[in-house]
Structures are given as C-alpha cells and as structure tokens.
Amino acid sequence: MKRLKITNDHGWTPRTLRKEERKIKNISLRQRVIAVRLVMEGYLGKDVASMLNLCRQSVAFYVSLFNEGGLDLLLDRKYPPGREPFLTPEQQQELKQTILTHTPAELGWDIASSWNTRILQSYIREHYGVDMSREGIRKLLHRM
Incomplete structure (x- = not known):
C-alpha cells in the first residue's frame, strides 16, 4: 500500500x-x-x-x-437539500399566529380550549388542503 x-x-x-x-x-x-x-x-x-x-x-x-x-x-460538506415542507413559511407563520391568538372553540373546531395535534390535523387539512401526520405536526410545532 x-x-x-x-x-x-x-x-x-x-x-x-x-x-x-x-x-x-x-x-x-x-x-x-x-x-x-x-x-x-x-x-x-x-x-x-x-x-x-x-x-x-x-x-x-x-x-x-x-x-x-x-x-x-x-x-466543505455538501448536504442534500432535504424534503420540501408541507406548508410554506407564510402558512407556517399564519398557523403560529392562529394557535397563539385563538382557541379551537373560537374558530368553531371543537369545544376544546387548547390546541392538540388531532385538532390541528383537521384544521390544516381544511384550511390549507394539506394532509400531515400528527407526528409531523408535533415536529412542526417544536420547530416553531
């Protein structure tokens, strides 16, 4: 050698x-x-x-x-670009503001007074037309 x-x-x-x-x-x-x-x-x-x-x-x-x-x-490391996010940055910001300023009951989603991944999953599907898993929503919330 x-x-x-x-x-x-x-x-x-x-x-x-x-x-x-x-x-x-x-x-x-x-x-x-x-x-x-x-x-x-x-x-x-x-x-x-x-x-x-x-x-x-x-x-x-x-x-x-x-x-x-x-x-x-x-x-110099070349990392792969990764997967395209389900929600655009603007949609993520809008969702964040909705979660922080409104309860699900105020928006007519449930009688609950706080958000959970099940309610958010329905909200995202209805509002943005995107199907996300509850685990994906949890990770999104953690990043936000």
Whole structure:
C-alpha cells in the first residue's frame, strides 16, 4: 500500500491544525482535520484510520481533499437539500399566529380550549388542503 502524503500543506502545520481542530464543534469535521494532522505528523493511513475508527479510504479521501483545496475544501460538506415542507413559511407563520391568538372553540373546531395535534390535523387539512401526520405536526410545532 502506498504511503499517504501531504503534497500541499497550504501553509498549515500540525500545530496550527491542532489549534483549528479545537475550534470545530462538529465531530465529523473535527475528525477530518485530526486525520490530516496525523498523516502530516507521519502516521500511516491505516494507523490513523484505526485510531479514529474510520476506514482507510476515508482517511485517503480527506488527505486528497486537503491536498487539493486546503482546510476550506476539507471542511466543505455538501448536504442534500432535504424534503420540501408541507406548508410554506407564510402558512407556517399564519398557523403560529392562529394557535397563539385563538382557541379551537373560537374558530368553531371543537369545544376544546387548547390546541392538540388531532385538532390541528383537521384544521390544516381544511384550511390549507394539506394532509400531515400528527407526528409531523408535533415536529412542526417544536420547530416553531
């Protein structure tokens, strides 16, 4: 197996990388910096992988990213965009205001004096034409 090398250090030293890794809160991104620093210090890729509980190919990938674009490219994560929300931001804001300012009884939805996911599920279906699960509504309320 070929030994991993840092071909372009982009001005970083093991000491400056150690300082930088302490600032990083995201564990997976911190592991990337640690892997590159350990290779820079002379450890073999398979030893670094073993120490950090990563696969050897991941360590090699991190080193190649660092060689290509430095710390900026190493820490650049492309997250998938995720699912489109059921309600637009405007609808979410309108729903929030409705929940905060009115009771279900005032709007003719129930005799209840407070909202619950069952009542909200009916309200959202009728008012916005969107079918949401009660768990999805609970998560939406938590985010709001």
